[in-house]
Amino acid sequence: MKKFKLASILLVLSLILAACSSSNDANNENASGSDFPTKSIELIVPYAAGGGTDSLARSFADQTDLGQSVAVVNREGGGGAVGMQNGANANPDGYTVSMITVELLTLPHSGLAQFSYEDFHPVALLNEDPAAITVSADAPWNTIEEFIAAAKEENLKVGNSGTGAIWHLAASALEQETDVTFNHVPFEGAAPAVTALLGGHIDAVSVSPAEVRTQVEAGELKVLAVMADERVESLPDVPTLKESGIDLSIGTWRGLAVPKDTPEDVVKTLEESFGETAQSEEFKATLDTLGLGYRYENAEGFTNLLKEQDALFAELIPSLDLN
Template sequence: MKKYLLGMGMIVPLMALAACGDDSSTEANGEEAAENFPDKSLEVIVPYAEGGGTDLVARAFADNLQEELGESVSVSNREGGGGAVGMQAGANSSADGHSMTLVTVELLTLPHSGLAELNYEEDFKPVALLNEDSAAITVHADSEYETIEDFIDAAESGESLQIGNSGTGAIWHLAASALEQEIEGSFNHVPFDGAAPAVNNLLGGHIDAVSVSPAEVINQVENGDLRVLAVMADERVDALPDVPTLSETGIELSIGTWRGITVPADTPDEVVDVLADAAAATAQSDDFIERIETLQLGYRYADPAGFTELMDDQDALFGELIPSLDLN
């Protein structure tokens, strides 16, 4: 299954001694910074609009983190560019641990799509992975497409289906494009600055479908306004037990998003360690897990090493997938 979720004999010793002195000074500065951290309020930058899945994760995390650190934690939405605007702002923010960014899988996909110059290794240090979600193909409750088979048949027959996503090159755009490739059909991809605006346009009847996470449509589904046709996951989603996976229809495709906390790359390691410990306690607390599950979001925690491993693996994966898709 496809899964897309740094005299010469006298000079050298002197240079070496100077280098050691610089390292010692840097380490001392890092330790001092960590000892005083945090000494003011903190901020979590969210690269998408308020109300979407990424925003909901950030707010649940911020509410619990401030109890761990003893300082207020605010959320700042800086949408635009399919997530690139907010993530670039996060990379350029103050590297003292007080400014965090909730990055998403788009940190990897946008650069491979030629839509951003972000580099996950050079721009950020990972703190904690908080969430993982699959894509859900969703239509209006009044849609003529009753099943995923109906939807696929329409695409294969040449109907110009308008499918909304959270931004060009963003994961939900890639998810729909990957499906388009698998069925050899054709979609008219309509980008928005986040999943919430895409869902609102579906509710208004302006597009035929969206590919977003289950959490971003679950309330409207439960209210009877929207209908999920299929999820792009290995297994059925707990929040939508009656909704089939694509593999159940013979399409072996699993793709989705993840969300995690990062800080700018120049943040001292000692400060990152303090923040990572607090983030671990927060992310593994009963209250945070309960809030994530209440929001119908997929829960997954990983420490900095585990988060790095995930990004390494998926960066290689998207480096192969994206060039094979027609994203124009």
């Protein structure tokens, strides 16, 4: 009788262990990406609803076909730090994706965040907008060389979107590359900086081409150079700084990433789907409508970009004494 009871107990235990093993196998299978995704994916946007990053995220989410819905969740705060920290700390199962921006690199080096780009596994770069030097249409400078020469003789006022913001960093980087000194004038965003330029209160702005496109098309402003590796499609006649011998490429970008420990096959599934959407004509048209620049990179290319720019900001930001 005792042997029977013992055998019964062992049988029950073996069944329980088998069930647990099957459950774990199923969970591992889902985690490994064989059936991924099996539920809705959350896309964290680290900025408020209605902005450029949010509009881009929602358009991309609507156009992406993963077999499951992609729900955008806004978690703003700290200049993007709150949302990106949430994304870095999320369960690495592929069901939480973050829209990351250049602030992923600038905030830590400014002492405003504890995360780093290494806390994420990049999946796809969707957008890039370089900085550009823009002046009034009737300004005496028609080339970036003339502008730099003038800056060596006088204290030119260059407007930006706020102290420590990417456009301030872009102008500061230009200073270092050309051995000039600007009078940096911060504004609460790019739009008021452009308004000040139109009013003749400053000499130039270092914001993106998209943020001056309307005024350039109206003949009120002119762009002297873009801080990009290649010329901007919307401004084909405007040279890059590199064409003038100034080795500087800097600007803002937006892309998608998951926590660093996400399984590689899950990342691959996301990369393939996101890449298909990002390279579609529909998405490119969306960016054009939003006035945003286009640049796609897969996981490897995006990772290389993060490494290169992190090294740039690690050197640049401490030299600015922003605190």
